[in-house]
Amino acid sequence: MKKQAFSSREQQIEPQAFRRKSIIAFSVLVIMLAIGATAFYFLFNEPKGTDSVQPTLRSVMVANESLFTRIFSVNRQVKLYKKADADEKVRVNGDVGMGDDFNPATWKLKVARKPGDTLVLTIDDIRALPKREIIFDFKCVEGWDQITHWGGVRVGDFLMKYNLTAQTAMKYMGMVTPDGTYYVGIDMPSMLQPQTILCYEMNGRPLPKIQGAPLRLIIPVKYGIKHLKRIGTIFFSNTKPRDYWAEQGYDYYAGL
Amino acid sequence: MDTHEHTTFMKKVIKKHPLAIRWFHWVNFPVLTVMIWSGLLIYWANDVYRLGWGDTTILKFFPKSFYEALHVPFKLAQGMAFHYLFMWLFFINGFLYVGYTIWSGEWRLLLPNRHSFKEAWLVVLHDLHIRKGLPPQEKYNAAQRIAYSAIIVMGLGSIITGLAIYKPTQFGWLCALCGGYHFARILHFALTIGYVLFFLVHIIQVIMAGWNNFQAMVTGVELIKEKPITIVPVSTGDVMALGQNIEDELHVEESMEAAIMHPEKNIVEELPREDLINPETNETNEEASV
Numbered sequence: 001m002k003k004q005a006f007s008s009r010e011q012q013i014e015p016q017a018f019r020r021k022s023i024i025a026f027s028v029l030v031i032m033l034a035i036g037a038t039a040f041y042f043l044f045n046e047p048k049g050t051d052s053v054q055p056t057l058r059s060v061m062v063a064n065e066s067l068f069t070r071i072f073s074v075n076r077q078v079k080l081y082k083k084a085d086a087d088e089k090v091r092v093n094g095d096v097g098m099g100d101d102f103n104p105a106t107w108k109l110k111v112a113r114k115p116g117d118t119l120v121l122t123i124d125d126i127r128a129l130p131k132r133e134i135i136f137d138f139k140c141v142e143g144w145d146q147i148t149h150w151g152g153v154r155v156g157d158f159l160m161k162y163n164l165t166a167q168t169a170m171k172y173m174g175m176v177t178p179d180g181t182y183y184v185g186i187d188m189p190s191m192l193q194p195q196t197i198l199c200y201e202m203n204g205r206p207l208p209k210i211q212g213a214p215l216r217l218i219i220p221v222k223y224g225i226k227h228l229k230r231i232g233t234i235f236f237s238n239t240k241p242r243d244y245w246a247e248q249g250y251d252y253y254a255g256l
Numbered sequence: 257m258d259t260h261e262h263t264t265f266m267k268k269v270i271k272k273h274p275l276a277i278r279w280f281h282w283v284n285f286p287v288l289t290v291m292i293w294s295g296l297l298i299y300w301a302n303d304v305y306r307l308g309w310g311d312t313t314i315l316k317f318f319p320k321s322f323y324e325a326l327h328v329p330f331k332l333a334q335g336m337a338f339h340y341l342f343m344w345l346f347f348i349n350g351f352l353y354v355g356y357t358i359w360s361g362e363w364r365l366l367l368p369n370r371h372s373f374k375e376a377w378l379v380v381l382h383d384l385h386i387r388k389g390l391p392p393q394e395k396y397n398a399a400q401r402i403a404y405s406a407i408i409v410m411g412l413g414s415i416i417t418g419l420a421i422y423k424p425t426q427f428g429w430l431c432a433l434c435g436g437y438h439f440a441r442i443l444h445f446a447l448t449i450g451y452v453l454f455f456l457v458h459i460i461q462v463i464m465a466g467w468n469n470f471q472a473m474v475t476g477v478e479l480i481k482e483k484p485i486t487i488v489p490v491s492t493g494d495v496m497a498l499g500q501n502i503e504d505e506l507h508v509e510e511s512m513e514a515a516i517m518h519p520e521k522n523i524v525e526e527l528p529r530e531d532l533i534n535p536e537t538n539e540t541n542e543e544a545s546v
Contacts, residue, residue, distance in 0.1 A: 006365055006394035010480065012266035018477070025475040029282060036286050057337040064340055072426045079428055137437060139424065142332065143302030145437055221425050249333035251340075256425045 052249035065253035074189040078220040078256070081135045086149035090202060092210050093140060096244065097182025097230060104214050107178070111162065112235035119162060123200060123214045129153040129161055132197055133204075134220065139256060141223040141245075150218045151201030156192050167236040168192060174241030175217060178232035185241030186219065186226055190255060195220045198231070223254040269477040272395060274360060278476060280353035287349060288451060290342045293326075295448055297335025300328045305445055317445070343418065350411045365395040367405050372398040383461070407454055410447050417444040 013021075046054040053061075109126065111119040135149045159168055173191045176183040190196065199218040200207050207213040212229025219226055225245040235241070246252040273281075300323060307315040323329050357363045368376075371391075375398035381387035383399070390397060396404065420431040420440040434440035462470050472478035 006270070009271040011269060011271065013269050013477070015265075015267050018267050018269065018479075021477070022471060022475050026471075029474050032282070033286070040286075040290070053333065053337055057341060060341045061337065068423065068426070072423070076425055076428070078425045079432075137424075139437070140302070141336075143298065143441065144304075249337065251336065256423060 048249075051247050061251045061253070065251070065255070068255070069187075069189075069253075074187075074221070074255075075193055076221075077193075077195055078136045081137070081147050083135060083149060085147045086135050086203065087146050088203060090148050090211060091140075091144070091146055093142070093224065094229075095210075097177030097179055097228075098210070098212075099179050099181070102178060102230070104209065107214050109215060109231060110233040111164070112233060113164065113167065114236075121162075126153055126158070126198060126215060127200060129157055131201075132157075133201075134195055134197060134218065136195070136220045138220075138227075139223055141225050141250060141254065149203050150197065150199045151204065152197035152199035152215075152218065154194060155196045155198060156194060158198055159192075164236075170236040170238050172237045172239070172241055174233075174235045174237055175228045175231050176233045176235075177228065177230050180232075182228060182230075182244050183242050184217070184226050184228045185237070185243040185246070185252065186222065187253065190219060190221050193219075193221050221256055223256065225250060226254050268480040270480055271476060272472045272478045273476050274356075274362065275476060276356045276360070277353070277362065278473060280349055280356070281473060283345070283349050284353070287342055287345045290338060291346050292448055292451065294335045294338035294342065296326065296328055297331040298339060299445060300335075301332040305442065317449075340422075346411075347415060350408070350415070354408060366401060368398065368401040372401045374398075376402050383464070403454070403457075407451075410450055410454075414444060414447045417441075417447065420444075 043054065043056055046056055049055050049058065051058060107123065109121045109123075111121065113119055130153065131151055132154050133149065133151045135147065137145050138148045139145045155173075159165060168188055171188055172185050173188060174183065174185045196217070196219045199212075199216050200214060202208065202211055207216060212231075215231045216229040217227050217231060240252060243252055245254070296318075299317075303317060305317045306313045307317075357366060375391045378387060378391055379397045379399035382390050416430060417434050417440045419427045420434045421437060421444060424431045424437050424440075431437055431440055434443060468479050468481070
């Protein structure tokens, strides 16, 4: 646009016209602010669903997920670190599903291949699979992060080994703790991302009980709320499996 | 002299803020408020930042009483839900503002020029009542040019650091650019503190600048005050003295003010101000407009 001197914007205006202009402008401003405040009021006070969040806000989360999964590659890998970077003292942030009445010695992993057809595996079955190690920056939804070192089997390798490739056509995988109190649902592409592991080691040693022994999920492309500790049952579904933290009002996708 | 007659005179105004810019401004205000509020709900969950060194803390972000007064605790999920809705409004509004400013040519009145950084200092001294008079300005003075351009850069910074901590895997390169996940979060937080400080200074400046300046952000036009300068008949010597000081119009004003009487009493004589100032320098920028 052509450069015009600011002073060229000067004009003469009748006092009445100026007054009229002022009244209209201020009225519009007040009305628009009132509309905005009312919209916010209704958004804020919309009755929350069983998932602890206003349905409008939930639909925005879903829309954000759908947009971002469309424009992003789910196979993008997280940044990796050296062993020396990993923290020895790994933060423990939750104990849901980690009740005391649990015996790791008798633990078995249940994989519900389809309704009524459950595969039962021991920790040795899982340890027999090729081990992958990952050192990455673990991120909590609260805002902290920590470089940590984990070992286990890739979910993709595990599914391949136990002939569960047909199940990978399903949209979601669900995981539940043995006591059923903590549960996550995760989209299949994120589960198949090559850095996602069924984890049984931390810092090169067996997983401590408080960190989810004997088997937990490590899924670096998601917030910590999805890294279920003490896996009891794994299942597959085309509908969203129940998710503990999504029911508390958090984003279901929780992808990074 | 009938002063009522003068009220029917045309008013001289300048089209200061285009309609689009007024919209962006007033949309941004509540949207940024919601972003800061929801961001606070998120920050509370890991409120590790402070001002200080070693074991000495000057200011903790934030004290417990502050959180409780604003009902912040245990609303992380709510904060995220609002933050990731209003981020779109914040982004779209900011994008449109920048786009409009470029397209319309308003950027010429906004961006600092080669004089701005030197002149901004004079503006600061003026606003602190240390120095009298302002360098000539167009829509904005030098300090405003810097501040209002910086706030846009800050907005861009919030978007970049926000994306870096929102999707650190997908935007791994942005995250690295921001000095890593950790530092990106610190920057994102610091920028927010910057907005709050900007807001405080902005409000003070708007109040100081007065109604005419404020209403221009609503109506778009600012009245050009042609203050009737009313003087009582003075001695020739005084007039001469005034004439010598004419380049410093503030001095003129002060001398005038000393001579002002009640205009309604018709014992005064009105003079248009232009007659008193040097048309070459045209120094009429007496007030800081915000």
